[in-house]
Amino acid sequence: MPMKLAHPFRLALPAALSLLFAACASTSSAQITATTQSQPPAGGLAELVDAAEIPFERFTLENGLTTIIHTDRKAPIVGVTVYYRVGSKHEPRGRTGFAHLFEHLMFVGSENVENYDAPLLAAGSTGPNGSTYYDRTNYVETVPTGALDLALFMESDRMGYLLGAVTQEKLDNQRAVVQNEKRQGDNQPYGLVRYLQAEGLLPVGHPYRHSTIGSMADLEAATLQDVRDWFRNNYAPNNVVLVLAGDIDAETARPMVERWFGAIPRGPEVEPVQAGPETLREAKELTVTDQVPFPALFQFWTSPGLNHPDAVPLRVGMDILGGLQSSRLDNALVRGAELAVGVSASASAFEQLGFLETRVNLKDGTSPEDARAALERETARLVAEGPTLAELERAKTQLVADAIARLEQVGGFGGKGFILAEGELYSDDPAFYRRELEQIVGLTPADVQQAMQRWLSRPAYTLWVVPGERTLDGATLGGWGDEDTTAPPLPDARAPVDVTRTGAPRSQPPVISAGDLTFPQVQRATLSNGIEVLIAQRPSVPKVSLALTINAGTAADAPGRIGLHETMVDLLTEGTATKSALDIAILQEQLGSTLRARAGIDSDTITLETLTTNLAPSLALMADVVRNPAFRDDDVARVREQRLAAVAQELASPAGLASRAYMPLIYGADHPYANSGSSGDTQAIAGLVPADLATAHRVWFRPDLATIIAVGDVSLAELVPALESAFGDWAAPETPAPTTTTDRPAPEPQPRLVVIDRPNSPSSFLLMGRATPLFGHVEGSEPILLATEVLGGGFLSRLNQDLRETKGWTYGIGSSIPVAKGQRMLQIGTQVQADRTADSIRAILAQVAAFPQERPVDPAEYQRATEGNILGLPNELETNGQVLGALLTSRRLGRNLDYQAQLPAIYGAIDPAMINDAAREYLGPHNMTIVVVGDRAVIDAQLETLAMPITYLEAEDL
CATH class of the missing domain: 3.30.830.10 (Metalloenzyme, LuxS/M16 peptidase-like)
Known part of the structure; x- marks a missing residue:
């Protein structure tokens, strides 16, 4: 749902790097130079910069x-x-x-x-x-x-x-x-x-x-x-x-x-204001304890503002250090010595200064001294020697490819309007993005090395965040810094002020109809091995978004093996029979491509975003990853540790704890969806060996369970031969294709209040709902989804207007019926201030109960849900990724591929009574499961006033 953002990352083009966990592989740092020299970098960057033009x-x-x-x-x-x-x-x-x-x-x-x-x-x-x-x-x-x-x-x-x-x-x-x-x-x-x-x-x-x-x-x-x-x-x-x-x-x-x-x-x-980078007189270090899953080591420096000549080479250098999938830190600390489960390095530049940051999330059992020594050794080595030419070219290609991708979006955060505005505001030049790209393309290894020597050779601020009791209070942090001593006295915050109009009334102009929605034409083909191919050609930018899906997902995990399937999918990009994880990362970066593998609840999706000119080699890489994963011992051991770290992160997060508890309560412990809210079971993941993963891959990854969908700057005549070359000889085994049992019904809903203690939590996380009678896509179910939208599906929804805009108890709340092939659930989620936990539950249940008995859908809500949604459809189909997502959902649910084009007629036929009837049948407060994650010392007495039986769960048991 739309929220007002407090402090988003700067998304100038190319994008500033945030705290990303880089992908992992197993190659020692000594191998980087030899491997990166084995293939020439992708060319044509100057031509791509020309393609990134934004005339104004x-x-x-x-x-x-x-x-x-x-x-x-x-x-x-x-x-x-x-x-x-x-x-x-x-x-x-x-x-x-x-x-x-x-x-x-x-x-x-x-x-x-x-x-x-x-x-x-x-x-x-x-x-x-x-x-x-x-x-x-x-x-x-x-x-x-x-x-x-x-x-x-x-x-x-x-x-x-x-x-x-x-x-x-x-x-x-x-x-x-x-x-x-x-x-x-x-x-x-x-x-x-x-x-x-x-x-x-x-x-x-x-x-x-x-x-x-x-x-x-x-x-x-x-x-x-x-x-x-x-x-x-x-x-x-x-x-x-x-x-x-x-x-x-x-x-x-x-x-x-x-x-x-x-x-x-x-x-x-x-x-x-006068504001610039600062240099510490000497190195500083601070250690704090917090409710975190593993120790994290940070090192920070200030850096120059975005108009400084060093801003771009620093961004590229930090990318090479810890931003690329093939980064130095990944290779040394994750793949090499295996001291960390995640690393990153980033440079964020603002108008007058920037921040440089490195981060290491320590692997369980790692010596802090060893982790710090390895981090500082790799940082010092890059500063002293500079990047290789191959590393530099890969970083350039990735940044320029990212710039091309941003051209799809005209507005919003990160789109073309955003880019032009920041250039004008900060640099007196809307085309500043072009100067940045040209500087990137022209960088030499010496440029990067010299910039890093100027800024990373200064004293660093080292911060350790280690597991333990939270000793700092966030409420007292974030201010000027001298509040306890020299802050001036503050005036009465509620002193009356005369409020008068600024000028004469003005009239709101009418909205002009924009005409009918045009959904891209979807063409079909079938590869020689039977794989269905769907393509929507859109030549707006020279990129292609493509997805290969497998009908499996986490629902394929057997009881007692929860986490196996997702770990197997994670390992697809961690090495094939002929390529190491580092080889795969390097090849992606050379091609300006991004390859990801993800296990959803109903399907596995391997997505590829690539420059059109590099489609054929990118598909060859994708096919190798899908068809020939190696599951080497070292790779499995490393990814297993990362998966265990993901579980630990969930157990430290309020949302993660709530989701891990909620899904088994809704679906029953043995349902295929029961564990879809978690990263897996610790014991099951810890026991995984390569043979387990190879067997899961052999059983589920087969062409008769696959579909390929592509959207972008490619025709069917161009795409099919490239797919035939990559996937056409992939043969299905003679055994029948396996199926999941997601059509099993969930247990009958029952009312319950489940509490998980998370001490020192200033907010309580609430997750509530129940299973609905809906399975997959049911024709005529749109009124149900619109009723859910009225209740909690947007900023103007009833729940958000009540709990946020009227009561001020939350930053945001939403309700939805998430997409699933099997039985779908109603879900309401929010995080509320701790002292209003019980009040918030009462308010939510009251809003649910009132719809529609006491408060049927009103004309404004009805207009937004029907006509407003129709008018907004072009916004939902602006980018290749949005169109690809729509096609993936339609294919997953078995509905018509031009479903979005049918929505105007579907919504136009829905009247208010249909929405009210749907709310009455599907959204009532009866038999609601309520999960609360919060500080029991604060919330227990409140929850007792609800007069509901309470079950307490321990975080370590989830």
Whole structure:
């Protein structure tokens, strides 16, 4: 569901690296150079950069509003992206978190718009969203072309006509929502690292030191006068970049922008702040205990801002160190000495500084001294010697291929509007992305080495997070840093403020129909061995997204072997009869391809995303991985440890604990879906040997259980011969194809309250629901799904409006009936502040009970669920990945492949009574299973007031 984001990673093009667990393989570090020289790197990067062009026009209104227009007619949609030149670095002492809190207030209505989300969602927009980070605040939505006028009206209304609608009640509510957002983040394993990183690197008062989410005390201190001052000082058109990308041109857009924004007066310029990278006088080290599954070692440095010449070579260098699948750290610590279950290295660049980070998740039994020595040895070796040419070319290819992929999306976070806006805001050049790509292509090993020598040779800040009791309180972290000593006294947070309108009322413009939905034509073919092939040709970008599915999934695991199938699928990319895991990683990077293998509940999916020019060799690699996995002893041992680490991570996570308990309660312990909410059973995984995995692969991976679906820049005539070459001689065994037993019914639902203790949890995780009578796709079931959407399927749903927007007890809540071939379940999930655990359960059950007996679907809900969904279908099919996902779901459920094209007629035939009837039959509060993960010291007395029998489970028994 759409949420207002507090601190998303910067997604500048190429993407900044986040904390990723790299894939694993078994080759010593000494083998890297020899292996990488064995094949030439993929060429043509300069041509690919040319393909990444985003043409634009730019104009500026008299009030200073900068507008950028990019035309892309592939779909009747327009991405609307608005960037304000103000972020958390502009916050004064005592008001940390305020920029983000204000962002939330921008969604609660303006003087002429009662609710910002409702009109846009009714018009078929994506869920309007926003985010705040150090340097900026942004707002995004992608709308049907006919709703662009509406979107511009609404963006202009909150830019110029907000303050008359912001009340103390709204401020208090959104303050509570943000505080719950902070609790939710803090409640995760390693959730306090985000604070400790900046506090260890930067002095008190540095604009990038305090977190974007802020401290609890500062959030509590924010006043309505602060809101008015912040708006007047920062939210003026001369501090804004507006980008319209998609089915629009400058000639059409300019009068629309002038109409809605032209009368908004210029305001003061945002005052620049002094903020740059800092060098520690000497190395620093801190060890903290926390409720984490395994020790994690971090090393941090500051680095220059994104406009600095070293920003790009540092990003590439950190990629080579710990971002690529073939990275130095992976090879030395995961594949080589096997000291770690996961490693990463990243460089994140902001406007005035950046952060460099390495991370090692220690394998059970690893000496911390050995892990640290290995990390520092590999870092020092890369700094001293620089990368090989082959490593550099692979990193370049991956980054450019990623840039090509981003061209599919016109709006949202990371799309073309996002890219152009960040270039204009931070670098005075919307085409800055192009300069970055050209710099990447031109990098030499010496460029990377010299940049890393300049920045990683400085003293590092080392942070250890080790298992134990959480001793730090996230509520006190994230602020200025001197609150206990020199912070000035704060004014009364509830002092009355005169709230008056800014201007005369304005009328909302109508939405113009965009015409009928066009779903890509799906062509069919059959390979010589009987594999069905489906293809939707879409030439918008020179890439292909392809998936091979096997009818198996985790449902194939026998009782007592839970985790076997998923471990087997994990090992597909860890080595074949002729290639090591490192060989596979290197070949992907050379080709600009991404190959992933995943076991779902009903099927296994091997996905390939590749540049069209490299489709044939990428398919050859995919076929080798699917058909010839080696299951070598060393690879199995390593992946087995990673799978056990994944289980440990689930047992430390509130969501993981809830899911591991919930699924067996819903389906019964021996049902094939019972363990679909977990990474497996520890004992079963620990006992796996290569023969077990080879047998599972031989039984389930066969062409008569396979389907191939492709979407992208390739024709059927081009694709089929390439698939024949890769898969055509794959023969099915003579034995009958196996089947799973997912058609078994779940036990009859029964009411129960199950509690799992997780001490020191500032939030409680709730998961509740029951099995429904639905099996797979049932013709005529759409009213049931729409009723679930009304209840909890979006930002405007009843549950979210009640628990988040009215009560402020959660950051978000949702309900769904997840897709499955077998029996499907109703599921409601949320994380609520701990002192409102029982109240939240009561509120959820009350909302469920009221629908439809006391509160039938109202006209606005009905319109959003039917007409709004119809208008929004083009947004759901914008990218190749979205179309591929739709086809995979239709194929999995056995419904027509053009199901999305049929939805307008299906939704149009649904009346309110059908939605009410579905809610009455499927969504009532009866026989609900409720799982609560929280601190029993806080929640036990609350839960007793529910007058429900309670069962207590221990985390270690899940």
